[in-house]
Amino acid sequence: MGRVLMKGTEAIAEAAIQAGCKYFFGYPITPQNEIPEYMSAHLPEVGGVYVQAESEVASINMVLGGGATGYRVMTSSSSPGISLMSEGISYIAGCEIPAVIVNVMRAGPGLGGILPGQADYLQATKGGGNGDYNLIVLAPSTLQECVDLTQLAFDLAQKYRNPVMVAADGFMGQMMEAVEIKPSPTKDQPADPSWALGFMGERGGKRSHLHSLFLTPEPLEEHNRKLQKKFGEMKKAEQRCESYLMDDAELLIAAYGTTARISRSAVNNLRAEGHKVGMIRPITLWPYPYETFKTIPSAVKHILVSEMNAGQMVDDVKVATGCRYPVSFYGRTGGFAPSVGEIENECRRILGL
Amino acid sequence: MNEVKVYERPKSWMPNVSSHYCPGCGHGIAHRLVCEAIDELGIQNDTIGIAPVGCAAMIYDYMDTDYCEAPHGRAPAVATGLKTVRPDKIIYTYQGDGDLASIGMAEIVHAANRGQNITVIFINNAIYGMTGGQMAPTTLVGQRASTCPLGRDVKVNGYPIRVSEMLATLPAPGYITRVTVAQPKYIIKAKQAVKQAFQNQIDGKGFSLVEILSSCPTNWGMRPVEAFDWLINTMIPYYPLGTFKDFD
Numbered sequence: 001m002g003r004v005l006m007k008g009t010e011a012i013a014e015a016a017i018q019a020g021c022k023y024f025f026g027y028p029i030t031p032q033n034e035i036p037e038y039m040s041a042h043l044p045e046v047g048g049v050y051v052q053a054e055s056e057v058a059s060i061n062m063v064l065g066g067g068a069t070g071y072r073v074m075t076s077s078s079s080p081g082i083s084l085m086s087e088g089i090s091y092i093a094g095c096e097i098p099a100v101i102v103n104v105m106r107a108g109p110g111l112g113g114i115l116p117g118q119a120d121y122l123q124a125t126k127g128g129g130n131g132d133y134n135l136i137v138l139a140p141s142t143l144q145e146c147v148d149l150t151q152l153a154f155d156l157a158q159k160y161r162n163p164v165m166v167a168a169d170g171f172m173g174q175m176m177e178a179v180e181i182k183p184s185p186t187k188d189q190p191a192d193p194s195w196a197l198g199f200m201g202e203r204g205g206k207r208s209h210l211h212s213l214f215l216t217p218e219p220l221e222e223h224n225r226k227l228q229k230k231f232g233e234m235k236k237a238e239q240r241c242e243s244y245l246m247d248d249a250e251l252l253i254a255a256y257g258t259t260a261r262i263s264r265s266a267v268n269n270l271r272a273e274g275h276k277v278g279m280i281r282p283i284t285l286w287p288y289p290y291e292t293f294k295t296i297p298s299a300v301k302h303i304l305v306s307e308m309n310a311g312q313m314v315d316d317v318k319v320a321t322g323c324r325y326p327v328s329f330y331g332r333t334g335g336f337a338p339s340v341g342e343i344e345n346e347c348r349r350i351l352g353l
Numbered sequence: 354m355n356e357v358k359v360y361e362r363p364k365s366w367m368p369n370v371s372s373h374y375c376p377g378c379g380h381g382i383a384h385r386l387v388c389e390a391i392d393e394l395g396i397q398n399d400t401i402g403i404a405p406v407g408c409a410a411m412i413y414d415y416m417d418t419d420y421c422e423a424p425h426g427r428a429p430a431v432a433t434g435l436k437t438v439r440p441d442k443i444i445y446t447y448q449g450d451g452d453l454a455s456i457g458m459a460e461i462v463h464a465a466n467r468g469q470n471i472t473v474i475f476i477n478n479a480i481y482g483m484t485g486g487q488m489a490p491t492t493l494v495g496q497r498a499s500t501c502p503l504g505r506d507v508k509v510n511g512y513p514i515r516v517s518e519m520l521a522t523l524p525a526p527g528y529i530t531r532v533t534v535a536q537p538k539y540i541i542k543a544k545q546a547v548k549q550a551f552q553n554q555i556d557g558k559g560f561s562l563v564e565i566l567s568s569c570p571t572n573w574g575m576r577p578v579e580a581f582d583w584l585i586n587t588m589i590p591y592y593p594l595g596t597f598k599d600f601d
Contacts, residue, residue: 091424210422213404
């Protein structure tokens, strides 16, 4: 398969199939409906199964059960649906079950609207469900990245036995772009019988038992220590970030997803005018790419955060830079994205032009 | 020739473990019936249980099979996920009335409506046990509970839900039966029902649910003997025993 023009949602679905995902549990919600539609049409072609759940509450728990077999399973939804899944996501993390969850984010809060948004940043990176757990959160900025990060998500989920979220905003889901989707090298990775359910015979009669319930404090604290050790390993090994024209920059834009795409155009335009503007683009929203933020040159005078929300990433930028730089925010809500011109104007204002 | 019968713990009961259940609680009997069915069908290595939230949350401490936890009420969805990926395995849920008939009503109705080839063991003791005796969707009219201290009032709380009758109105589920563990004569029938519900799954027939009327002397405020009498004299008239569907 060479490069083909595809819609983001369908590219994500095909990428998952090419990553060996044979089981999808979904529930309709705009703007991600093409993912379950694509899966219902194409999973049977590869011997897979699409199940339409009665709710997002059910679909995430089907993912919990399906993931407990050790095979590659997935669900997708959009913001209000992800809120409903938050209970299940916490259990999946607590039970150490691999799972891939795609969130094609829309504008909130509440029912909000069906237009794109990035206002689930805090929900995805800081919690959502109860208890001390983390998701690996991947934020694609192109449709090729939607493909690559979706396939990566399955590898990371199995590697760490943890849920991984692809946080694609509504633009990523609904736009079209040329992509190349190759079978993942790990496509046929078998389930790990050392822990996965359904292999008691293969383990010589030794059962496996996946649970997050520990009614006495010592084992629960021990369980938490084990989880935190794993999250620490993720923080060390899985930070991903792009720095763009950062080396000589005096003004740095911090953005991810679609807002990073728009910011890239603003940076190019301002560079053409001779202004030293660059961009730092977190690809993993969790673990946050602290290591790349540490490399920000001291010549930088200001960091502008731009998002399709009310400024949810600002605190992370301040923490990641140790508050060494002034940090300001320009963003839009309601389903709007900041335009290239708006970001350029904000940069000019900061630069005193 | 004299036949020697030895009454042993089931093989699939976790070795050297005693349960935490209160004296007179029906869970222990129901657990044993599940274990006996698993043993007699020879499916211990191929069975995956799904633990509920409630008094039976630690069922995996007593049953030596693969086990997965489910959030409150979500066991039928977890079972659907497991069975979808591993149709070759025997998947069952064990759920109480608060779990299955209140918070998990959507999941059980839709798993049944899909005709999902799973086995559901549904313990109805007309009360929330683990949280301390609150009103359940199955609490009888006039029955006292810690959140209806004057007794269940239909004007406020509506009527207790007959889950088996309700699910039997759906075309897809195949086997739906109500039994009890209140007396040995009933336990013999309950055992047949539990075994049948697993056999149905092995045969690929579809959704099977066994509702087991059970006792909760602690939260009913009764001695064990009184509790079983109350179950027989008060619960059974509202929740009649019998098979509502059998793959007809």
